Amino acid sequence: xxxxxxxxxxxxxxxxxxxxxxxxxxxxxxxxxxxxxxxxxxxxxxxxxxxxxxxxxxxxxxxxxxxxxxxxxxxxxxxxxxxxxxxxxxxxxxxxxxxxxxxxxxxxxxxxxxxxxxxxxxxxxxxxxxxxxxxxxxxxxxxxxxxxxxxxxxxxxxxxxxxxxxxxxxxxxxxxxxxxxxxxx
Amino acid sequence: xxxxxxxxxxxxxxxxxxxxxxxxxxxxxxxxxxxxxxxxxxxxxxxxxxxxxxxxxxxxxxxxxxxxxxxxxxxxxxxxxxxxxxxxxxxxxxxxxxxxxxxxxxxxxxxxxxxxxxxxxxxxxxxxxxxxxxxxxxxxxxxxxxxxxxxxxxxxxxxxxxxxxxxxxxxxxxxxxxxxxxxxx
Numbered sequence: 001x002x003x004x005x006x007x008x009x010x011x012x013x014x015x016x017x018x019x020x021x022x023x024x025x026x027x028x029x030x031x032x033x034x035x036x037x038x039x040x041x042x043x044x045x046x047x048x049x050x051x052x053x054x055x056x057x058x059x060x061x062x063x064x065x066x067x068x069x070x071x072x073x074x075x076x077x078x079x080x081x082x083x084x085x086x087x088x089x090x091x092x093x094x095x096x097x098x099x100x101x102x103x104x105x106x107x108x109x110x111x112x113x114x115x116x117x118x119x120x121x122x123x124x125x126x127x128x129x130x131x132x133x134x135x136x137x138x139x140x141x142x143x144x145x146x147x148x149x150x151x152x153x154x155x156x157x158x159x160x161x162x163x164x165x166x167x168x169x170x171x172x173x174x175x176x177x178x179x180x181x182x183x184x185x
Numbered sequence: 186x187x188x189x190x191x192x193x194x195x196x197x198x199x200x201x202x203x204x205x206x207x208x209x210x211x212x213x214x215x216x217x218x219x220x221x222x223x224x225x226x227x228x229x230x231x232x233x234x235x236x237x238x239x240x241x242x243x244x245x246x247x248x249x250x251x252x253x254x255x256x257x258x259x260x261x262x263x264x265x266x267x268x269x270x271x272x273x274x275x276x277x278x279x280x281x282x283x284x285x286x287x288x289x290x291x292x293x294x295x296x297x298x299x300x301x302x303x304x305x306x307x308x309x310x311x312x313x314x315x316x317x318x319x320x321x322x323x324x325x326x327x328x329x330x331x332x333x334x335x336x337x338x339x340x341x342x343x344x345x346x347x348x349x350x351x352x353x354x355x356x357x358x359x360x361x362x363x364x365x366x367x368x369x370x
Contacts, residue, residue, distance in 0.1 A: 007219035010301050013226050033363065034192035040360050041198050042296060045313045047358045052368045087368060101313055104333050107292025111227060115300060116194050128230045128286055139370045148289050173232045175225050178218065183237045183272060185324045
């Protein structure tokens with residue numbers, strides 16, 4: 001099944017998908033900083049900006065970050081030259097109270113990051129398959145933060161290098177119809 | 186203080202901000218559907234697509250939606266021709282278990298929506314100031330969903346029509362430095 005678009009939307013949204021065939025080609029620091037800058041300008045409740053990023057872009061940090069991923073993610077994500085963990089701060093800075101929106105807002109920042117990357121010809125794939133506990137231990141992340149995702153960042157690589165089962169799945173996922181997403185009232 | 190950009194990023198991200206001076210000019214249905222289409226193509230954990238949208242775009246629904254907003258939001262948001270509530274489904278469809286990422290993923294969808302709107306010259310402002318309880322009652326939203334935000338959607342209007350205190354604040358918020366957002370490891 002192919003994606004279908006009923007309305008004209010932004011090129012970056014239409015063309016982005018969570019590929020697994022990453023190339024190990026290095027991503028210049030400048031590009032990594034630019035995609036974080038995009039995330040930085042996401043909106044958030046009370047402008048709290050609860051998002052934090054652990055950027056693994058050298059061999060030492062990459063080895064630590066790969067190690068927290070499930071084996072099934074390591075199979076393909078280990079090729080990515082950058083892995084970014086996204087954290088979200090649970091409480092508001094201004095009053096220390098629980099921020100109901102912190103995960104939601106961190107998700108918005110991830111959205112901005114993903115589209116700026118796409119604009120630059122850089123693929124991203126957010127993963128849920130990793131050990132939160134091991135990530136906390138490995139990178140000394142306190143309970144002040146939720147650990148939301150680890151994102152593989154890099155150029156598209158050669159699909160033929162993927163294992164057969166992943167080769168089969170290496171295409172954009174389809175979506176529910178718009179009708180289903182609109183809550184009937 | 187003005188926003189500063191250290192890296193070149195997407196026009197829509199640079200130019201978007203959460204304004205309050207909405208015009209009451211109608212937004213064609215086609216445009217509303219297009220911004221929802223953008224949200225639809227956000228990535229999500231296991232492609233669950235936990236986001237749901239309650240679209241208030243006629244007088245009856247708008248009246249109900251305005252009524253759930255805090256008074257301080259009604260002051261400006263009542264002018265917006267469209268209000269969209271964003272819900273997120275707490276459990277995975279495929280196994281009924283808790284989806285740790287549902288709010289995060291709904292936030293990503295909101296990010297995509299906001300940028301597609303911006304591309305079309307449509308402003309958006311997500312609000313946390315509303316009664317979740319009243320929204321649930323008014324639109325019959327079950328506990329299966331979290332109620333995340335109500336977004337004002339419309340064209341930019343005349344800043345001079347805002348009350349004085351809001352007129353003062355009618356400019357883009359600045360952000361923390363990138364350095365602060367990068368978790369030290």
